[in-house]
Amino acid sequence: MHSVERIGRYRPERRLGTGAFGTVWLAHDDELDALVAVKVLADNWAHRLDVRERFLSEARMLRRAGSDRVVQVYDIGELPDGRPYFVMEYADGGTLADLLTEGPLPVPEALRLTASAARGAAALHQAGIVHRDIKPSNVLLRTSPGGAARVLLADLGLAKSLAEASGLTLAAGSAGYRPPEQAGPGAGIDERADVYSLGAVGYHLVTGAVPGEPGHVVPPGRLRPGLDPGVQRALLRALEPDRGRRWPTAQAFAEEIERLASRAPRPRRPRRALALTASALLLLTAVGVTLALVTRESPAPGIRVEDSSGRVTAEVPGAWGRQVRDSGWDPASIGLRPGREPGFTVADDLAKWQDLTSDVNGVFVGLSEHGDVTGQVNALTHAGCHYDGGRSYTGERWHGRVRTWTDCPGGGSITEAGLTPAGGDARPQVYVQIRQNGDPSQSERILDSVGAKG
Ligand code: ATP
Numbered sequence: 001m002h003s004v005e006r007i008g009r010y011r012p013e014r015r016l017g018t019g020a021f022g023t024v025w026l027a028h029d030d031e032l033d034a035l036v037a038v039k040v041l042a043d044n045w046a047h048r049l050d051v052r053e054r055f056l057s058e059a060r061m062l063r064r065a066g067s068d069r070v071v072q073v074y075d076i077g078e079l080p081d082g083r084p085y086f087v088m089e090y091a092d093g094g095t096l097a098d099l100l101t102e103g104p105l106p107v108p109e110a111l112r113l114t115a116s117a118a119r120g121a122a123a124l125h126q127a128g129i130v131h132r133d134i135k136p137s138n139v140l141l142r143t144s145p146g147g148a149a150r151v152l153l154a155d156l157g158l159a160k161s162l163a164e165a166s167g168l169t170l171a172a173g174s175a176g177y178r179p180p181e182q183a184g185p186g187a188g189i190d191e192r193a194d195v196y197s198l199g200a201v202g203y204h205l206v207t208g209a210v211p212g213e214p215g216h217v218v219p220p221g222r223l224r225p226g227l228d229p230g231v232q233r234a235l236l237r238a239l240e241p242d243r244g245r246r247w248p249t250a251q252a253f254a255e256e257i258e259r260l261a262s263r264a265p266r267p268r269r270p271r272r273a274l275a276l277t278a279s280a281l282l283l284l285t286a287v288g289v290t291l292a293l294v295t296r297e298s299p300a301p302g303i304r305v306e307d308s309s310g311r312v313t314a315e316v317p318g319a320w321g322r323q324v325r326d327s328g329w330d331p332a333s334i335g336l337r338p339g340r341e342p343g344f345t346v347a348d349d350l351a352k353w354q355d356l357t358s359d360v361n362g363v364f365v366g367l368s369e370h371g372d373v374t375g376q377v378n379a380l381t382h383a384g385c386h387y388d389g390g391r392s393y394t395g396e397r398w399h400g401r402v403r404t405w406t407d408c409p410g411g412g413s414i415t416e417a418g419l420t421p422a423g424g425d426a427r428p429q430v431y432v433q434i435r436q437n438g439d440p441s442q443s444e445r446i447l448d449s450v451g452a453k454g
Protein backbone atom coordinates (compact mmCIF):
# COMPACT_ATOMS: atom_id res chain seq x y z
CA MET A 1 0.00 0.00 0.00
CA HIS A 2 1.60 3.28 -1.01
CA SER A 3 1.44 6.06 1.50
CA VAL A 4 -1.10 8.77 1.01
CA GLU A 5 -0.31 12.44 1.55
CA ARG A 6 -3.81 13.66 1.72
CA ILE A 7 -7.23 12.02 1.60
CA GLY A 8 -9.50 14.84 0.51
CA ARG A 9 -9.30 17.37 3.27
CA TYR A 10 -8.07 14.75 5.75
CA ARG A 11 -4.43 14.32 6.67
CA PRO A 12 -3.52 10.66 7.38
CA GLU A 13 -1.49 10.18 10.56
CA ARG A 14 -1.06 6.44 10.74
CA ARG A 15 -2.54 3.22 9.53
CA LEU A 16 -5.06 1.68 11.92
CA GLY A 17 -5.43 -1.59 10.13
CA THR A 18 -5.94 -3.38 6.87
CA GLY A 19 -8.85 -5.64 6.06
CA ALA A 20 -9.78 -7.76 3.10
CA PHE A 21 -10.82 -4.81 0.96
CA GLY A 22 -9.04 -1.77 2.14
CA THR A 23 -6.98 0.11 4.65
CA VAL A 24 -8.23 2.21 7.52
CA TRP A 25 -6.25 5.34 8.39
CA LEU A 26 -6.30 7.55 11.43
CA ALA A 27 -6.53 11.00 9.93
CA HIS A 28 -6.82 14.57 11.06
CA ASP A 29 -9.62 16.78 9.86
CA ASP A 30 -7.81 20.11 9.78
CA GLU A 31 -10.98 22.10 9.21
CA LEU A 32 -12.79 20.76 12.25
CA ASP A 33 -9.60 19.96 14.17
CA ALA A 34 -10.77 16.44 14.90
CA LEU A 35 -9.51 12.90 14.50
CA VAL A 36 -11.39 10.63 12.10
CA ALA A 37 -10.93 7.15 10.63
CA VAL A 38 -10.84 6.88 6.85
CA LYS A 39 -11.36 3.63 5.01
CA VAL A 40 -9.87 3.57 1.53
CA LEU A 41 -10.80 0.83 -0.92
CA ALA A 42 -7.75 -1.18 -2.00
CA ASP A 43 -6.14 -0.40 -5.35
CA ASN A 44 -6.92 -3.73 -6.92
CA TRP A 45 -10.66 -3.35 -6.33
CA ALA A 46 -11.00 0.33 -7.09
CA HIS A 47 -11.44 -0.18 -10.83
CA ARG A 48 -14.32 -2.62 -10.35
CA LEU A 49 -17.49 -0.61 -10.68
CA ASP A 50 -19.68 -3.10 -8.84
CA VAL A 51 -17.24 -3.36 -5.91
CA ARG A 52 -16.94 0.42 -5.73
CA GLU A 53 -20.68 0.76 -5.70
CA ARG A 54 -21.06 -1.71 -2.83
CA PHE A 55 -18.32 0.00 -0.89
CA LEU A 56 -20.11 3.32 -1.07
CA SER A 57 -23.56 1.90 -0.57
CA GLU A 58 -22.43 0.29 2.68
CA ALA A 59 -21.17 3.66 3.80
CA ARG A 60 -24.57 5.14 3.04
CA MET A 61 -26.26 2.38 4.95
CA LEU A 62 -24.11 2.99 8.03
CA ARG A 63 -25.17 6.58 7.75
CA ARG A 64 -28.81 5.61 7.52
CA ALA A 65 -28.63 3.54 10.70
CA GLY A 66 -28.12 6.81 12.57
CA SER A 67 -27.60 5.20 15.98
CA ASP A 68 -25.00 6.11 18.57
CA ARG A 69 -24.28 2.38 18.85
CA VAL A 70 -23.20 2.22 15.22
CA VAL A 71 -20.10 3.94 13.89
CA GLN A 72 -21.03 7.24 12.29
CA VAL A 73 -20.11 8.06 8.72
CA TYR A 74 -19.30 11.71 8.08
CA ASP A 75 -18.25 11.88 4.47
CA ILE A 76 -17.45 9.93 1.32
CA GLY A 77 -15.08 10.83 -1.49
CA GLU A 78 -12.57 9.70 -4.08
CA LEU A 79 -8.80 9.99 -4.29
CA PRO A 80 -7.24 11.48 -7.44
CA ASP A 81 -6.24 7.94 -8.52
CA GLY A 82 -9.88 6.86 -8.37
CA ARG A 83 -9.97 4.95 -5.08
CA PRO A 84 -13.15 5.69 -3.14
CA TYR A 85 -13.05 6.27 0.60
CA PHE A 86 -15.37 7.02 3.45
CA VAL A 87 -14.75 8.99 6.59
CA MET A 88 -16.05 7.74 9.90
CA GLU A 89 -15.99 8.24 13.60
CA TYR A 90 -12.62 7.26 15.10
CA ALA A 91 -12.90 4.54 17.72
CA ASP A 92 -9.99 5.38 20.02
CA GLY A 93 -10.31 2.22 22.13
CA GLY A 94 -9.54 -0.26 19.35
CA THR A 95 -11.69 -3.31 18.74
CA LEU A 96 -12.83 -6.38 20.67
CA ALA A 97 -10.28 -8.29 18.61
CA ASP A 98 -7.56 -6.15 20.21
CA LEU A 99 -8.86 -6.92 23.70
CA LEU A 100 -8.89 -10.63 22.88
CA THR A 101 -5.20 -10.79 22.05
CA GLU A 102 -4.64 -11.06 25.81
CA GLY A 103 -6.99 -14.02 26.18
CA PRO A 104 -10.48 -14.26 27.61
CA LEU A 105 -11.97 -11.40 29.63
CA PRO A 106 -13.41 -11.41 33.12
CA VAL A 107 -16.92 -12.82 32.65
CA PRO A 108 -18.92 -9.77 33.81
CA GLU A 109 -17.01 -7.59 31.41
CA ALA A 110 -17.38 -10.06 28.55
CA LEU A 111 -21.12 -10.03 29.20
CA ARG A 112 -21.40 -6.25 29.30
CA LEU A 113 -19.52 -5.90 26.01
CA THR A 114 -21.62 -8.62 24.38
CA ALA A 115 -24.85 -7.01 25.56
CA SER A 116 -23.76 -3.61 24.22
CA ALA A 117 -22.93 -5.11 20.85
CA ALA A 118 -26.34 -6.81 20.86
CA ARG A 119 -28.02 -3.48 21.62
CA GLY A 120 -26.18 -2.02 18.63
CA ALA A 121 -27.44 -4.83 16.43
CA ALA A 122 -30.98 -4.28 17.76
CA ALA A 123 -30.73 -0.63 16.71
CA LEU A 124 -29.73 -1.72 13.21
CA HIS A 125 -32.57 -4.20 13.05
CA GLN A 126 -34.98 -1.47 14.01
CA ALA A 127 -33.74 0.48 11.01
CA GLY A 128 -34.37 -2.58 8.85
CA ILE A 129 -30.71 -3.49 8.43
CA VAL A 130 -29.09 -6.88 9.12
CA HIS A 131 -25.38 -6.48 9.80
CA ARG A 132 -24.25 -9.93 8.55
CA ASP A 133 -20.63 -9.61 9.66
CA ILE A 134 -20.54 -9.11 13.41
CA LYS A 135 -17.17 -10.32 14.68
CA PRO A 136 -14.63 -8.95 17.15
CA SER A 137 -12.76 -6.78 14.64
CA ASN A 138 -16.01 -5.10 13.65
CA VAL A 139 -16.97 -4.16 17.19
CA LEU A 140 -15.19 -0.95 18.07
CA LEU A 141 -14.64 0.84 21.37
CA ARG A 142 -14.74 4.55 21.87
CA THR A 143 -14.21 6.50 25.04
CA SER A 144 -16.57 9.30 25.85
CA PRO A 145 -15.59 12.43 27.79
CA GLY A 146 -17.01 10.94 30.98
CA GLY A 147 -14.59 8.04 30.62
CA ALA A 148 -16.97 5.13 30.03
CA ALA A 149 -16.37 3.23 26.81
CA ARG A 150 -19.02 3.01 24.13
CA VAL A 151 -19.37 -0.03 21.95
CA LEU A 152 -19.85 0.68 18.25
CA LEU A 153 -20.68 -1.69 15.44
CA ALA A 154 -18.78 -1.09 12.23
CA ASP A 155 -18.63 -2.44 8.71
CA LEU A 156 -22.21 -3.60 8.17
CA GLY A 157 -21.42 -6.73 6.28
CA LEU A 158 -19.19 -4.62 4.16
CA ALA A 159 -16.68 -7.37 3.67
CA LYS A 160 -19.38 -9.91 2.89
CA SER A 161 -21.27 -7.92 0.35
CA LEU A 162 -18.01 -6.87 -1.25
CA ALA A 163 -16.97 -10.48 -1.41
CA GLU A 164 -20.20 -11.36 -3.15
CA ALA A 165 -19.66 -8.60 -5.65
CA SER A 166 -16.08 -9.59 -6.30
CA GLY A 167 -16.69 -13.32 -6.45
CA LEU A 168 -14.02 -13.80 -3.79
CA THR A 169 -14.38 -16.49 -1.19
CA LEU A 170 -13.85 -14.87 2.15
CA ALA A 171 -10.91 -15.93 4.30
CA ALA A 172 -11.83 -18.43 7.00
CA GLY A 173 -11.21 -15.71 9.55
CA SER A 174 -14.83 -14.96 10.20
CA ALA A 175 -16.01 -18.55 9.83
CA GLY A 176 -16.65 -19.13 13.52
CA TYR A 177 -19.07 -16.20 13.68
CA ARG A 178 -21.13 -17.09 10.65
CA PRO A 179 -24.52 -18.80 11.06
CA PRO A 180 -25.16 -21.85 8.86
CA GLU A 181 -27.89 -20.08 6.89
CA GLN A 182 -25.30 -17.57 5.73
CA ALA A 183 -22.89 -20.14 4.39
CA GLY A 184 -24.73 -20.82 1.15
CA PRO A 185 -25.70 -18.27 -1.47
CA GLY A 186 -29.18 -16.90 -1.69
CA ALA A 187 -30.36 -18.02 1.74
CA GLY A 188 -32.90 -15.67 3.28
CA ILE A 189 -31.19 -13.82 6.09
CA ASP A 190 -32.91 -12.11 8.96
CA GLU A 191 -31.87 -10.59 12.26
CA ARG A 192 -31.38 -14.02 13.79
CA ALA A 193 -28.22 -14.32 11.67
CA ASP A 194 -26.80 -11.47 13.72
CA VAL A 195 -27.99 -13.17 16.92
CA TYR A 196 -25.77 -16.13 15.99
CA SER A 197 -22.75 -13.88 15.40
CA LEU A 198 -23.37 -12.02 18.66
CA GLY A 199 -23.44 -15.36 20.47
CA ALA A 200 -20.13 -16.22 18.82
CA VAL A 201 -18.60 -12.93 19.91
CA GLY A 202 -19.84 -13.49 23.48
CA TYR A 203 -18.47 -17.03 23.41
CA HIS A 204 -15.09 -15.77 22.24
CA LEU A 205 -14.94 -13.08 24.94
CA VAL A 206 -15.84 -15.56 27.67
CA THR A 207 -13.67 -18.49 26.58
CA GLY A 208 -10.91 -16.88 24.54
CA ALA A 209 -11.75 -19.30 21.71
CA VAL A 210 -13.69 -18.92 18.48
CA PRO A 211 -16.63 -21.34 18.54
CA GLY A 212 -16.40 -24.43 16.35
CA GLU A 213 -18.63 -25.18 13.38
CA PRO A 214 -22.36 -24.55 13.88
CA GLY A 215 -23.82 -27.54 15.68
CA HIS A 216 -20.38 -28.61 16.96
CA VAL A 217 -19.73 -25.90 19.49
CA VAL A 218 -17.86 -27.02 22.61
CA PRO A 219 -19.94 -25.89 25.61
CA PRO A 220 -18.26 -22.73 26.89
CA GLY A 221 -18.24 -23.97 30.48
CA ARG A 222 -15.79 -26.63 29.41
CA LEU A 223 -13.30 -23.98 28.33
CA ARG A 224 -14.09 -21.69 31.25
CA PRO A 225 -14.73 -23.95 34.24
CA GLY A 226 -17.03 -22.45 36.84
CA LEU A 227 -19.00 -20.49 34.26
CA ASP A 228 -22.55 -19.66 35.35
CA PRO A 229 -24.77 -22.29 33.66
CA GLY A 230 -27.19 -19.49 32.76
CA VAL A 231 -24.46 -17.82 30.71
CA GLN A 232 -23.65 -21.09 29.00
CA ARG A 233 -27.33 -21.61 28.13
CA ALA A 234 -27.74 -18.07 26.80
CA LEU A 235 -24.67 -18.35 24.56
CA LEU A 236 -25.55 -21.80 23.26
CA ARG A 237 -29.09 -20.67 22.49
CA ALA A 238 -27.71 -17.82 20.37
CA LEU A 239 -25.45 -20.36 18.63
CA GLU A 240 -28.25 -22.78 17.73
CA PRO A 241 -27.77 -23.90 14.11
CA ASP A 242 -31.57 -23.87 13.68
CA ARG A 243 -32.49 -20.21 13.85
CA GLY A 244 -36.00 -21.09 15.04
CA ARG A 245 -34.41 -22.14 18.33
CA ARG A 246 -32.26 -19.07 18.81
CA TRP A 247 -33.15 -15.95 20.74
CA PRO A 248 -35.80 -14.46 18.48
CA THR A 249 -34.25 -10.98 18.52
CA ALA A 250 -30.96 -9.30 19.36
CA GLN A 251 -32.94 -7.27 21.88
CA ALA A 252 -34.05 -10.41 23.75
CA PHE A 253 -30.48 -11.72 23.76
CA ALA A 254 -29.19 -8.36 25.04
CA GLU A 255 -31.73 -8.33 27.86
CA GLU A 256 -30.85 -11.83 29.01
CA ILE A 257 -27.11 -11.13 28.90
CA GLU A 258 -27.62 -7.91 30.85
CA ARG A 259 -29.63 -9.77 33.44
CA LEU A 260 -26.85 -12.36 33.78
CA ALA A 261 -24.19 -9.64 33.93
CA SER A 262 -25.99 -7.89 36.75
CA ARG A 263 -26.04 -11.02 38.87
CA ALA A 264 -22.47 -12.07 38.06
CA PRO A 265 -20.06 -11.45 40.93
CA ARG A 266 -17.96 -8.35 40.42
CA PRO A 267 -14.44 -9.28 39.44
CA ARG A 268 -12.11 -9.31 42.40
CA ARG A 269 -9.77 -6.38 42.44
CA PRO A 270 -6.46 -7.56 41.09
CA ARG A 271 -3.79 -7.29 43.74
CA ARG A 272 -1.78 -4.98 41.62
CA ALA A 273 -3.74 -1.94 40.53
CA LEU A 274 -3.64 -3.08 36.95
CA ALA A 275 -2.59 -6.28 35.34
CA LEU A 276 -1.60 -5.12 31.93
CA THR A 277 1.64 -5.59 30.14
CA ALA A 278 3.66 -2.41 30.15
CA SER A 279 3.32 -1.89 26.43
CA ALA A 280 -0.43 -2.42 26.42
CA LEU A 281 -0.72 0.00 29.30
CA LEU A 282 1.29 2.58 27.46
CA LEU A 283 -0.82 2.19 24.37
CA LEU A 284 -4.08 2.36 26.26
CA THR A 285 -2.99 5.37 28.25
CA ALA A 286 -1.99 7.05 25.05
CA VAL A 287 -5.44 6.65 23.58
CA GLY A 288 -7.19 7.33 26.85
CA VAL A 289 -9.17 4.13 27.17
CA THR A 290 -11.00 3.70 30.44
CA LEU A 291 -8.81 1.39 32.40
CA ALA A 292 -11.74 -0.38 33.98
CA LEU A 293 -12.57 -1.81 30.61
CA VAL A 294 -9.42 -3.81 30.29
CA THR A 295 -8.57 -4.63 33.86
CA ARG A 296 -8.08 -8.32 34.30
CA GLU A 297 -6.48 -10.77 36.65
CA SER A 298 -2.76 -11.27 36.28
CA PRO A 299 -1.24 -12.91 34.35
CA ALA A 300 -3.51 -13.11 31.30
CA PRO A 301 -5.05 -16.52 31.89
CA GLY A 302 -4.60 -19.48 29.63
CA ILE A 303 -7.56 -21.65 28.78
CA ARG A 304 -8.16 -24.81 30.70
CA VAL A 305 -9.24 -27.62 28.42
CA GLU A 306 -10.58 -31.03 29.37
CA ASP A 307 -11.66 -34.09 27.45
CA SER A 308 -15.25 -35.25 27.32
CA SER A 309 -14.72 -37.76 30.15
CA GLY A 310 -13.27 -35.03 32.36
CA ARG A 311 -10.20 -37.17 33.14
CA VAL A 312 -7.57 -35.28 31.18
CA THR A 313 -6.91 -31.54 31.49
CA ALA A 314 -4.29 -28.98 30.53
CA GLU A 315 -3.97 -25.25 30.25
CA VAL A 316 -3.00 -23.68 26.93
CA PRO A 317 -2.43 -20.08 25.80
CA GLY A 318 -5.72 -18.34 24.95
CA ALA A 319 -5.03 -17.97 21.25
CA TRP A 320 -4.45 -21.71 20.85
CA GLY A 321 -7.83 -22.66 22.26
CA ARG A 322 -9.93 -22.09 19.18
CA GLN A 323 -10.89 -25.69 18.47
CA VAL A 324 -11.04 -28.78 20.63
CA ARG A 325 -11.47 -32.43 19.73
CA ASP A 326 -12.23 -33.98 23.09
CA SER A 327 -13.47 -37.46 22.35
CA GLY A 328 -10.33 -39.42 23.16
CA TRP A 329 -7.55 -41.12 21.22
CA ASP A 330 -6.46 -44.50 19.96
CA PRO A 331 -3.14 -45.67 21.47
CA ALA A 332 -2.64 -47.75 18.31
CA SER A 333 -1.37 -44.47 16.81
CA ILE A 334 1.87 -45.01 18.77
CA GLY A 335 1.98 -48.75 18.34
CA LEU A 336 0.04 -49.84 21.41
CA ARG A 337 -3.04 -52.02 21.66
CA PRO A 338 -5.93 -50.42 19.75
CA GLY A 339 -8.74 -48.96 21.82
CA ARG A 340 -10.32 -45.75 22.94
CA GLU A 341 -8.77 -43.84 25.83
CA PRO A 342 -9.41 -40.36 27.25
CA GLY A 343 -7.65 -37.49 25.52
CA PHE A 344 -8.03 -34.29 23.57
CA THR A 345 -6.41 -32.14 20.95
CA VAL A 346 -6.75 -28.37 21.22
CA ALA A 347 -5.39 -26.10 18.51
CA ASP A 348 -5.85 -22.83 16.74
CA ASP A 349 -6.67 -24.84 13.61
CA LEU A 350 -7.41 -28.54 14.03
CA ALA A 351 -7.56 -29.09 10.29
CA LYS A 352 -3.79 -28.50 10.23
CA TRP A 353 -2.97 -30.78 13.12
CA GLN A 354 -1.95 -33.81 11.06
CA ASP A 355 0.19 -31.76 8.72
CA LEU A 356 3.76 -31.27 9.95
CA THR A 357 4.42 -28.64 7.31
CA SER A 358 1.71 -26.38 8.73
CA ASP A 359 2.10 -23.63 11.27
CA VAL A 360 -0.39 -24.88 13.82
CA ASN A 361 -0.25 -24.13 17.56
CA GLY A 362 -1.78 -26.70 19.83
CA VAL A 363 -1.54 -29.50 22.31
CA PHE A 364 -2.51 -33.16 22.33
CA VAL A 365 -2.84 -34.99 25.64
CA GLY A 366 -3.77 -38.67 25.75
CA LEU A 367 -4.03 -40.87 28.81
CA SER A 368 -3.53 -44.60 28.80
CA GLU A 369 -4.09 -47.27 31.41
CA HIS A 370 -2.33 -49.93 29.32
CA GLY A 371 0.98 -50.56 27.65
CA ASP A 372 4.33 -48.79 27.69
CA VAL A 373 3.34 -45.28 26.62
CA THR A 374 6.60 -43.67 27.71
CA GLY A 375 8.69 -46.26 25.88
CA GLN A 376 6.72 -45.81 22.68
CA VAL A 377 6.76 -42.01 22.85
CA ASN A 378 10.50 -41.97 23.48
CA ALA A 379 10.99 -43.91 20.25
CA LEU A 380 8.98 -41.56 18.04
CA THR A 381 10.71 -39.48 15.38
CA HIS A 382 9.51 -36.63 13.19
CA ALA A 383 10.93 -36.66 9.71
CA GLY A 384 11.86 -33.26 8.34
CA CYS A 385 12.36 -31.66 11.76
CA HIS A 386 15.67 -31.10 13.50
CA TYR A 387 16.01 -33.20 16.66
CA ASP A 388 17.24 -31.00 19.51
CA GLY A 389 17.62 -33.82 22.00
CA GLY A 390 15.88 -34.89 25.15
CA ARG A 391 15.98 -33.97 28.82
CA SER A 392 14.41 -35.35 31.90
CA TYR A 393 11.44 -33.59 33.36
CA THR A 394 10.09 -33.68 36.88
CA GLY A 395 7.10 -31.55 37.72
CA GLU A 396 4.68 -31.60 40.62
CA ARG A 397 2.54 -34.26 39.00
CA TRP A 398 4.65 -36.00 36.38
CA HIS A 399 8.07 -37.10 35.44
CA GLY A 400 9.51 -38.42 32.24
CA ARG A 401 11.55 -37.46 29.22
CA VAL A 402 10.86 -34.39 27.14
CA ARG A 403 12.15 -34.38 23.58
CA THR A 404 12.19 -31.42 21.25
CA TRP A 405 12.27 -30.94 17.49
CA THR A 406 12.67 -27.56 15.83
CA ASP A 407 12.81 -26.26 12.26
CA CYS A 408 10.02 -28.54 11.11
CA PRO A 409 9.04 -28.01 7.45
CA GLY A 410 6.43 -25.37 8.38
CA GLY A 411 8.91 -23.55 10.64
CA GLY A 412 7.36 -24.91 13.80
CA SER A 413 8.56 -27.02 16.67
CA ILE A 414 7.36 -30.15 18.45
CA THR A 415 7.82 -30.92 22.10
CA GLU A 416 6.81 -34.36 23.15
CA ALA A 417 6.77 -36.34 26.36
CA GLY A 418 5.68 -39.68 27.72
CA LEU A 419 5.00 -39.12 31.40
CA THR A 420 4.32 -41.20 34.47
CA PRO A 421 2.99 -39.96 37.83
CA ALA A 422 5.63 -38.16 39.92
CA GLY A 423 4.45 -40.02 43.03
CA GLY A 424 5.90 -43.30 41.77
CA ASP A 425 2.78 -45.02 40.44
CA ALA A 426 3.22 -46.66 37.07
CA ARG A 427 -0.27 -45.64 35.88
CA PRO A 428 -1.82 -43.77 34.27
CA GLN A 429 0.71 -42.69 31.71
CA VAL A 430 0.18 -39.73 29.43
CA TYR A 431 1.41 -38.78 26.04
CA VAL A 432 1.74 -35.03 25.53
CA GLN A 433 2.55 -33.43 22.21
CA ILE A 434 2.93 -29.65 21.90
CA ARG A 435 3.18 -28.02 18.52
CA GLN A 436 4.22 -24.42 18.21
CA ASN A 437 4.72 -22.03 15.42
CA GLY A 438 8.34 -21.07 16.17
CA ASP A 439 10.43 -22.00 19.17
CA PRO A 440 9.03 -24.18 21.95
CA SER A 441 8.66 -21.35 24.44
CA GLN A 442 5.42 -22.48 26.07
CA SER A 443 6.26 -26.13 26.71
CA GLU A 444 7.23 -26.01 30.35
CA ARG A 445 4.06 -24.25 31.47
CA ILE A 446 1.88 -26.59 29.49
CA LEU A 447 3.58 -29.74 30.80
CA ASP A 448 3.21 -28.41 34.34
CA SER A 449 -0.51 -27.88 33.76
CA VAL A 450 -1.30 -31.43 32.59
CA GLY A 451 -3.67 -33.26 34.86
CA ALA A 452 -5.01 -36.82 34.51
CA LYS A 453 -7.17 -39.06 36.61
CA GLY A 454 -6.61 -42.78 36.28
P1 ATP B 1 -12.56 -7.46 7.35
O1 ATP B 1 -11.87 -7.04 6.10
O2 ATP B 1 -12.87 -8.90 7.38
O3 ATP B 1 -13.71 -6.56 7.73
P2 ATP B 1 -11.28 -6.06 9.43
O4 ATP B 1 -12.56 -5.69 10.13
O5 ATP B 1 -10.11 -6.30 10.33
O6 ATP B 1 -11.48 -7.31 8.53
P3 ATP B 1 -11.33 -3.45 8.22
O7 ATP B 1 -12.77 -3.30 8.46
O8 ATP B 1 -10.78 -3.00 6.91
O9 ATP B 1 -10.87 -4.94 8.38
O10 ATP B 1 -10.58 -2.67 9.37
C1 ATP B 1 -9.20 -2.83 9.58
C2 ATP B 1 -8.88 -2.45 10.99
O11 ATP B 1 -8.95 -1.05 11.17
C3 ATP B 1 -9.86 -3.02 12.02
O12 ATP B 1 -9.50 -4.32 12.41
C4 ATP B 1 -9.74 -2.02 13.15
O13 ATP B 1 -8.64 -2.38 13.95
C5 ATP B 1 -9.43 -0.73 12.46
N1 ATP B 1 -10.60 0.16 12.32
C6 ATP B 1 -11.60 0.05 11.41
N2 ATP B 1 -12.50 1.04 11.55
C7 ATP B 1 -12.06 1.82 12.58
C8 ATP B 1 -12.56 3.02 13.23
N3 ATP B 1 -13.67 3.61 12.83
N4 ATP B 1 -11.83 3.51 14.25
C9 ATP B 1 -10.70 2.88 14.66
N5 ATP B 1 -10.18 1.78 14.10
C10 ATP B 1 -10.85 1.24 13.08
Ligand code: MG
Pocket residue numbers: 019137138154155
Ligand atom coordinates in the same frame (compact mmCIF):
# COMPACT_ATOMS: atom_id res chain seq x y z
MG1 MG C 1 -13.94 -4.60 9.59
